[in-house]
Amino acid sequence: MSERFEQGVAALRRQMDARIVSYFSSCVHCGLCAEACLFYTETGDPKYTPIHKLEPMRKLWRQEYTFWGRLGVKLGLADPLTEQDLADWESLVYDSCTLCGRCSMVCPVGNDIAYMIRKEREGMVAAGYAPDGMKEATRRALEIGSPMGVTLKTLQATLKGVERNTGLTIPVDVQGAEYMTLFSSMEVVNFPEYIESIARIFAAAGVSWTISSEAFEATNSGIQIGDSKAAGELVGRVVSAAEKLGVQYVISPECGHAFTAIRWEGANLIGRPLPFKVIHILELLEQLKEAGRLKLEGQTDIRLTFHDPCQIVRRGGVVEQPRQLLREVAPGFVEMRDHGVMNWCCGGGGGVSANERADPLRLQAFQRKKKQLDELGVETMVTACANCRIILEEGIEHYGMDVQVTGLTELLAEHLAGSAKS
Amino acid sequence: MGKKSPEDGGRRRRMMFRAFALMLAAVLLLPLMPYAVAYVGGITNPNPGADLWRQVRQREAPPEVRTQVQGVDTGVLINARGESWREFRMEQLIPWSGWFLGGMLVAIALFYLLRGRIRIDNGRSGILVQRFTVNQRMAHWFMAVVFTILGLTGLVLLYGRFVLIPLLGPEGFSVTAAACKEIHNLFGPIFPLAVLLILFYFARGNGFHWVDFKWLAKGGGLLGGHASAGHFNMGQKLWFWGTLLFGLSLVASGFVLVFPNFGQGRLIMEWAHFSHGIAAVLFIGGAFAHSYIGTLGMEGALEAMTNGYVDANWAKEHHDLWYAQMEAEGKVGVVPERGLSESSGGPETAGG
Amino acid sequence: MFLDFVEGPLWYVAAAVFLVGVAWRLAAIARAGLKDDLSVPRTPGTTGAVATVFRRFLPHREFMRPAAFQMVAGYAFHIGLFVLVLFAAPHVEFIEQRILGFGWTPAPHWVFLLAANFAFAGLLLLWLRRMLDPVLRRISTPDDHIGTGLTFVVMFTGCMALFESHDFLRALHMLFVDLLLIYFPFSRLMHAFTFIFSRGFTGATMARKGVSA
Numbered sequence: 013m014s015e016r017f018e019q020g021v022a023a024l025r026r027q028m029d030a031r032i033v034s035y036f037s038s039c040v041h042c043g044l045c046a047e048a049c050l051f052y053t054e055t056g057d058p059k060y061t062p063i064h065k066l067e068p069m070r071k072l073w074r075q076e077y078t079f080w081g082r083l084g085v086k087l088g089l090a091d092p093l094t095e096q097d098l099a100d101w102e103s104l105v106y107d108s109c110t111l112c113g114r115c116s117m118v119c120p121v122g123n124d125i126a127y128m129i130r131k132e133r134e135g136m137v138a139a140g141y142a143p144d145g146m147k148e149a150t151r152r153a154l155e156i157g158s159p160m161g162v163t164l165k166t167l168q169a170t171l172k173g174v175e176r177n178t179g180l181t182i183p184v185d186v187q188g189a190e191y192m193t194l195f196s197s198m199e200v201v202n203f204p205e206y207i208e209s210i211a212r213i214f215a216a217a218g219v220s221w222t223i224s225s226e227a228f229e230a231t232n233s234g235i236q237i238g239d240s241k242a243a244g245e246l247v248g249r250v251v252s253a254a255e256k257l258g259v260q261y262v263i264s265p266e267c268g269h270a271f272t273a274i275r276w277e278g279a280n281l282i283g284r285p286l287p288f289k290v291i292h293i294l295e296l297l298e299q300l301k302e303a304g305r306l307k308l309e310g311q312t313d314i315r316l317t318f319h320d321p322c323q324i325v326r327r328g329g330v331v332e333q334p335r336q337l338l339r340e341v342a343p344g345f346v347e348m349r350d351h352g353v354m355n356w357c358c359g360g361g362g363g364v365s366a367n368e369r370a371d372p373l374r375l376q377a378f379q380r381k382k383k384q385l386d387e388l389g390v391e392t393m394v395t396a397c398a399n400c401r402i403i404l405e406e407g408i409e410h411y412g413m414d415v416q417v418t419g420l421t422e423l424l425a426e427h428l429a430g431s432a433k434s
Numbered sequence: 435m436g437k438k439s440p441e442d443g444g445r446r447r448r449m450m451f452r453a454f455a456l457m458l459a460a461v462l463l464l465p466l467m468p469y470a471v472a473y474v475g476g477i478t479n480p481n482p483g484a485d486l487w488r489q490v491r492q493r494e495a496p497p498e499v500r501t502q503v504q505g506v507d508t509g510v511l512i513n514a515r516g517e518s519w520r521e522f523r524m525e526q527l528i529p530w531s532g533w534f535l536g537g538m539l540v541a542i543a544l545f546y547l548l549r550g551r552i553r554i555d556n557g558r559s560g561i562l563v564q565r566f567t568v569n570q571r572m573a574h575w576f577m578a579v580v581f582t583i584l585g586l587t588g589l590v591l592l593y594g595r596f597v598l599i600p601l602l603g604p605e606g607f608s609v610t611a612a613a614c615k616e617i618h619n620l621f622g623p624i625f626p627l628a629v630l631l632i633l634f635y636f637a638r639g640n641g642f643h644w645v646d647f648k649w650l651a652k653g654g655g656l657l658g659g660h661a662s663a664g665h666f667n668m669g670q671k672l673w674f675w676g677t678l679l680f681g682l683s684l685v686a687s688g689f690v691l692v693f694p695n696f697g698q699g700r701l702i703m704e705w706a707h708f709s710h711g712i713a714a715v716l717f718i719g720g721a722f723a724h725s726y727i728g729t730l731g732m733e734g735a736l737e738a739m740t741n742g743y744v745d746a747n748w749a750k751e752h753h754d755l756w757y758a759q760m761e762a763e764g765k766v767g768v769v770p771e772r773g774l775s776e777s778s779g780g781p782e783t784a785g786g
Numbered sequence: 787m788f789l790d791f792v793e794g795p796l797w798y799v800a801a802a803v804f805l806v807g808v809a810w811r812l813a814a815i816a817r818a819g820l821k822d823d824l825s826v827p828r829t830p831g832t833t834g835a836v837a838t839v840f841r842r843f844l845p846h847r848e849f850m851r852p853a854a855f856q857m858v859a860g861y862a863f864h865i866g867l868f869v870l871v872l873f874a875a876p877h878v879e880f881i882e883q884r885i886l887g888f889g890w891t892p893a894p895h896w897v898f899l900l901a902a903n904f905a906f907a908g909l910l911l912l913w914l915r916r917m918l919d920p921v922l923r924r925i926s927t928p929d930d931h932i933g934t935g936l937t938f939v940v941m942f943t944g945c946m947a948l949f950e951s952h953d954f955l956r957a958l959h960m961l962f963v964d965l966l967l968i969y970f971p972f973s974r975l976m977h978a979f980t981f982i983f984s985r986g987f988t989g990a991t992m993a994r995k996g997v998s999a
Contacts, residue, residue: 030820034983037811037976041930042860043921044845047852056770058924077814079972080929117999118849120856121977122842122985124992276995279824289826329828329996353997354848571918576911609954613946620899620945624907740918771920 017095020139024072027131035128036073038121039063045115045125050356050380051108051373062115062125065104068097069132095139102141105132107370111236111269112322112357126327133238142237143367150233150242157249159233159366160197164225170200171223174207180215182207185257186222191296192259192288193221194230194250194274196267198398206266206398209425210293216428217305219296221263227253230265232273236363244281247274254288264292266419268323268361268397275328292324293421294396298333301340307429308340315344317390318420319381319404320355321397334396334420341427342394348384356380358395360403378407385415396420507699519704527708528592531715538719542726549657552732554748561767562743563760571739573631577677580621580628585718587618592711622688629681632674639665640674645755655752664755673724676717683713743769789957792964797884800964807971808979815983827994834993835986841998842985855915863908867941869893869901876950902945909938933973936966 045062046052052060063070071093074081084090113126136142149159156163171182183189191214199206214221227249234243254262264271273281275290291299300306318338324330331352338345350356359377364370381404385393393415395401404417490511501509566574590598591614599607646668648661654669655661666674687710690698698706728735734748746766749757760766823831845853871877873893882889893901913934916922940962947955970976992999 028818030815030818030983031987033818034815034980034987037815037974037980038984040974040977041916041922041925041927042856043919043925044849044853044856046921048849052921058771058921061921061925064925077818116988118845118853119984119988120842120845120860121981122838122988124988127988127991276825279826280821283824285824285826326997327995331997350848353999354846568915568919572911572914575914575918579910579914609952612949612952613955616945616948617942620902620948621906623899623903624910627907742918 014095016138016140017098020095020098020135020141021072021093023138024069024132024135025076027069027134028073028077031124032069032128032131033073033077035123035125036070036077039119039123040121042120044118044120045123048114048118050114050359050377054377054379055373059104060108062109062129063123065101065109066125066128066132068093068101069128069135071097072135098136098139098141102136102143103369105129105136106143106146106363106367107373110322110357110359110361110364111327112361113327114322114354114357117326117354130235130238134240135238137237137239143363143369145366145368146233146237146363149363149366150237150239153229153231153233153246154242157227158197158200158229159231160201162197162200162229164228167195167200167223167228170204170207174204174211178208178211178215180211182211183222185225186220188258189222190220190259191222191261191263191291192224192254192257193263193265193293194270195223195228195265196231196270196398197229198231198267198402199265202402203266203398203419203422205422206419209419209421210265212425212428213297213300213306213421216307216430217300219300219305222257222259224250224253224257226256230267230270230274232269233363233366235269235273235277236366240281243273243277247278247281250274251278251282251286259288261289261291261296262286263296264290266293266321266396266398266401266421268321268328268399271328271330272323292328292330292333294324294330294333294337297421297424298337301337306424308424308427309429310341310427312342312423312427313344314342314392315346315390316342316392316394316418317346317348317385317388318351319348319358319393319395319400319417320352321395321400322355322357322361324396325355326353337420337424338394341423346388346390348388350384356384358400358403359407360399365399365403374403375407375410378403378410381407382411382413385413390415392416392418394418394420394423506697510700513700515700515704519707522708523711527711528596531711532593534715535719535722538722542722546726546730551730552656554734554745555751556747558734558745559747561746562769563746563749563757563766564742564768565738565744565749566742567635568742570635571742573628573635574739577628577632580624581717581721583621584618584625585714585721587614587621588714589718590614591618619692622692625681625688626685629678629685632677632681636666636674640671642668642671646671660751660754662755663753664759665753667753669727673720676720680713680717680720683709684717687713789953789960792957792960793884796964797960800967804967804970808976811971811976812979812983815980820987823991823994825994828996829993831990831994834998835990838989838992838999839982839985841989856912859908859911859915861908862904863912866901866903866905866908867937870898870905870944873901874898902941905941906945909934909941913938927974929974932969933975936962936969937975940966 041063043061046058046060049060049062052058052062058064071091075085075090075092076082081090085092109126109129111126111130113124115125116123116127119125133142152161153159171184174180175182193210195207213219229246229249232243232246234240234246250262262274264274271290271292274286275292278290279286297306301308318334320326320331320334325334335345335352348355358381359374364374391414393404395404395417396419398419401417401419407413408415408417491514507513590611594607594611594614598610602610643664645662645664649655649663650668652659652661654667661667687706690702690706691710694703728739732752734745738744746757749760757766845857850857872881873890875892875895875898878889878892913931916926916930916934940959943955943959943962947959950956966975989999
């Protein structure tokens with residue numbers, strides 16, 4: 013076995029905590045997780061059964077934690093984990109899983125299968141078995157500061173455009189501001205309307221905020237590829253910048269995994285509690301609305317629905333806020349039948365969107381979202397994650413559907429009281 | 435007493451003799467008096483016990499018979515029908531059904547020897563069509579397992595004494611029979627569930643159409659030639675409806691037999707026993723044929739019920755109308771378990 | 787002789803292996819350890835853990851339909867088995883005499899039979915599905931089939947001994963019970979105990995995130 017493989021096994025072994033051991037012990041192979049996973053339901057291929065994606069890790073658990081496994085190893089009768097297993101499972105672990113966690117919601121014995129896949133990826137990455145697209149994204153994130161290669165210059169150019177359009181000054185490196193916000197590269201490059209929207213909302217609500225020129229990237233490729241070291245490095249940059257500016261809050265933008273990275277894994281990655289509070293933009297907006305600082309006017313009566321970004325809603329706990337905000341400006345809001353924490357993934361999270369090899373599978377899996385939309389018959393879908401947005405738009409185009417996708421913050425900014433656009 | 439003459443002593447002796455003779459005559463003739471009375475017109479009673487025994491052996495309900503113990507059949511002291519039932523079971527049911535089942539096995543063996551395994555004439559094409567869903571297969575095998583358990587234990591209950599005692603001895607048979615009785619009675623109530631599942635998952639497609647009668651006329655192509663059929667051919671349809679009818683009979687009679695505490699009298703129990711036995715034996719005979727044709731008898735048949743798919747050529751030869759419909763719906767060659775496959779026409783790709 | 791063996795020495799061995807084995811497996815989970823979660827929780831993890839242990843007995847509303855078969859057959863089997871193991875008269879007697887020293891009122895005979903019917907039907911349907919459904923065929927291991935098969939044989943021999951008239955049948959049942967107890971800690975049957983941990987851990991994490999799972 014190669015040294016790379018040994019490193020992979022060592023990394024995988026390090027992930028075996030009490031949760032993982034209890035999960036493998038409890039799994040009775042009931043197959044219900046398959047029914048929750050859009051990669052299975054839209055293909056009918058049993059290899060996409062979520063727990064099946066964990067076969068390499070299960071093999072390691074079996075040969076190190078079970079009687080029959082250990083006996084088998086001693087007698088040379090075992091079916092041990094091999095490098096070929098890692099190679100064979102790479103596409104299952106990375107192309108057909110977005111870490112959306114819907115499987116974790118339905119397992120009768122309570123296994124958090126998405127957590128298990130997150131841990132398994134640590135071993136895969138250490139052994140070198142990860143999609144090239146994702147490896148490149150992580151490399152760019154570590155070297156340049158953004159998985160899409162967005163530099164400070166790119167951001168500054170975008171901010172200039174925002175300042176021109178809004179007539180506001182974007183605060184950068186303001187010492188002692190209350191909130192420091194991050195952006196995902198996707199927003200900077202594809203949806204700068206988001207930056208415009210928060211600039212205008214914060215100005216209207218009188219929020220003291222800033223951006224750090226040293227760390228503005230929200231996306232964490234380390235989380236997606238399963239490299240805790242890289243993930244910790246990326247979070248560390250944000251923490252340093254926030255400490256330097258002495259902010260109280262760090263705002264996580266409309267990006268799913270960014271929220272998971274900083275809010276739920278951040279402290280654990282750097283090994284100490286975060287010296288600030290993390291708040292999601294939707295949480296902040298809802299707070300501002302409740303406090304009367306965010307004044308909205310006018311409503312749109314278009315019939316629209318909301319796509320729940322998995323990492324923000326199901327895995328992030330920001331469930332009610334988007335709905336409360338949406339109802340303020342859109343009385344025509346209808347929920348998908350499976351909504352909230354049980355909504356279906358767009359199919360592009362967890363690094364899948366950075367993985368070109370996964371495109372055909374992702375587009376086939378999109379049929380689930382298509383079915384959800386067809387059932388409602390809406391022409392507008394609102395969401396709160398830039399990655400979801402681009403994936404949804406791609407899927408809609410692929411199937412020739414007539415649906416518009418809009419960002420929630422953008423929609424709210426359009427209804428800002430006293431603004432010319434409302 | 436004074437001195438009497440010798441003639442007086444003689445006269446007294448003659449008087450005493452005459453009195454004694456009269457008394458003797460009276461004593462002897464007295465019992466004949468009732469006859470004399472009857473002759474004149476009184477009681478007739480040739481055998482007073484006959485009535486009693488007639489009533490003891492009868493089965494009529496009160497007010498002919500009254501008992502202190504209230505209950506079903508408590509007025510029956512001796513069940514005269516019991517003997518005739520026993521004779522029926524021992525002399526007719528058991529031997530005739532034994533001949534029938536044995537005959538079925540022999541007939542099937544002969545059919546195999548003469549006709550051989552029905553092959554797919556054009557060989558396997560390698561293209562698959564889904565024939566039965568997971569739920570259908572589950573319903574089928576659930577029925578198969580429950581039926582086999584009940585059938586085997588039931589056969590032990592029917593034939594065990596004759597077949598097994600020579601093999602196991604009386605004590606060994608006692609254990610076996612006790613075990614079989616318990617298994618049979620416990621699995622019995624599960625059988626209606628199996629029948630319901632079969633009804634639910636196989637009703638669609640089992641209606642009779644003209645093409646099925648033509649199939650029957652051609653002997654189903656069993657002895658050569660081609661007979662058109664849809665999803666299910668006449669043989670399968672008869673088996674489906676037979677399952678329902680036999681099943682219903684077995685369930686109804688089974689419940690009567692296993693729960694005898696609901697006021698059934700011996701008569702109802704006998705009828706239940708009778709129909710249970712007949713239905714069971716006919717059903718088992720059919721099961722022999724069904725199992726044969728689904729396994730050894732026909733190439734390409736078993737896989738329909740194990741993994742749900744059949745070869746396209748098999749479908750064309752045996753269920754051509756159904757195959758045509760599948761083709762029209764684009765369902766030929768679609769095998770999700772094998773990865774993202776192309777549908778209809780070319781061989782499916784073996785997915786990663 | 788046979789009965790004395792399976793209710794005597796073999797029973798003691800089986801019970802010991804079962805108790806020690808289960809404790810060992812549970813200790814292994816604890817020994818694997820878990821790092822503290824340093825992120826700020828929205829609601830306490832401990833209450834979430836307990837809540838999820840109970841909540842997972844039923845699927846989410848949106849998932850009722852896909853889970854329907856497993857739920858109905860699964861509960862028919864589990865509840866049926868639970869009732870007949872703990873409340874059948876011969877079992878209560880055994881528990882009283884050989885295990886706890888005290889017993890309780892057993893269920894009437896017809897309840898025993900009804901529970902057994904449900905248990906058999908559920909187990910058979912689930913086992914058949916495991917052999918026929920493509921997903922289950924892909925993920926099932928020999929352990930799944932052995933565990934199911936052994937449980938089935940225990941139930942089957944128990945049914946055979948229902949008349950309680952032959953020592954041989956009782957001993958046969960007891961033999962398989964002993965074998966099942968020995969097999970238990972080394973198999974997936976451990977889920978009977980570990981599910982509390984797996985549900986608890988996930989429930990704690992999700993509760994900290996503010997999601998009722």
